[in-house]
Amino acid sequence: MARKARVKSTSGIYHVMFRGVNRQDIFHDDEDRMKFLEILKKYKEYAGLVVYAWCLMSNHIHLLLKEGEEGIGATMKRVGVSYALFFNWKYQTSGHLFQNRFNSESVEQDDYFLTVVRYIHQNPVKAGMVGRVEDWRWSSCSGYYDQPCFPEGLLERSRVLQMFSPDASIAKEKFREYNEQTNQDECLEDYPFKRRRLTDEEAGHEIKEILGTREIAQVKSLPKDERDIVLRKIKSIDGLSQRQAARILGIPPSLVFKV
Template sequence: MLPNYPHHIVQRGHNRQVVFADARDFEYYLSDLRELKEALGLRVYAYCLMTNHVHLLLSPGDTPASLGRLMKALAARMTRYRNRLEGRSGTLWESRYKSSIVQSDTYLLACSRYIELNPVRAHIVLKAEHYPWSSYSLRVVEPTENNWLDIDPCFEALGSTELVRRERYKEFVEQVAPNGELDLIRSALQRGQLTGSSRFVEEIEQITGLRITSRGQGRPTKNLNKD
């Protein structure tokens, strides 16, 4: 974990068991996420809750350990909640979540799109706005005053007004992703590697003093910072 860098995180139910069975389960988790991100000083840029796993795009600010504390608290609270409902005991989640540090300027919006299109790729809905348990509805559909998402700098750079930013992001999500982008994001997450270019890998190596194994690079996302 590194301070002030976005992290793409996925956590799955143990043996892919159901974590969210109905609307109350989704609402409980999101309420905890909103509460804990404020308490721990993290930023939430995107999320998607699926039946047996969650995707989160988070930035830990100046305290990278806060990210681990958030994930531990979210997992523990949801486990207690489900165990109470079902009158059972035992684990709910896989033992360890997966994470990938994301290159902000090139791949942050691409990771948001990847996360929010999960239900579309899974053939649960036809469009991202039809799924109620992802950040897409907050980002594009809901009135601004209901939006508790943190605005990342790449989204903010899409336009000078909230309306323009929403419209341009919606167009971006509806575009076909460049060749290799999905595989790059998925592979980086599964292997715990960086989501970014070779130059980004070098930057992180300089910061950490560690040699980082790289992998094939997909074509970067087109610049959306229009006039």
């Protein structure tokens, strides 16, 4: 089936999302997240992107940006390929990291532009990973709240803040109130994957269901082919990260990543 053509934004602004193939984690540690943001900054400068908001989750990424001197598709391809090369080199894996091409929607209206910013910042809260938007280190929220925001020079916040007030202090106060409002925002609604991270106890129960008569402690001693089959099934558990699975199974994370 032919891919659906990407809708061209008349404003040049897009809400973009990358997600891991087969729901796999695309970030395993802070170095991974820092590397992705460094790559994004590199291509921001190369192509003249304007980056208004971002959030890096465990297996997907949200970005709100304005395309620069080349189409958004070309720039996002550069970003995705560069990060996948780093990831595969670091974890000694191969193959696709991201599921198909990136997903996107055109952002044309000011009110929806602000909705997307809030939606992106509230992603970790709605996923149950933190209690407050400012507690998630890997989003642009900290930059809007005058807190340290890595990497320096990536975030362009003036457009957002000026939509609340020409006075900087008032704008920040009003933005914070808006950014933390309880809401039912839905953006990129065709994205089917919303899940809560499992606790270790819940994950252990799900793993035992897959193992049947086997014990968790026996997995690391299984022959490689048999172990790989089991690990593929375990990796499909909703809400279970690959690093969490490795910890519960008592095996090196690299064994899980490579399957």
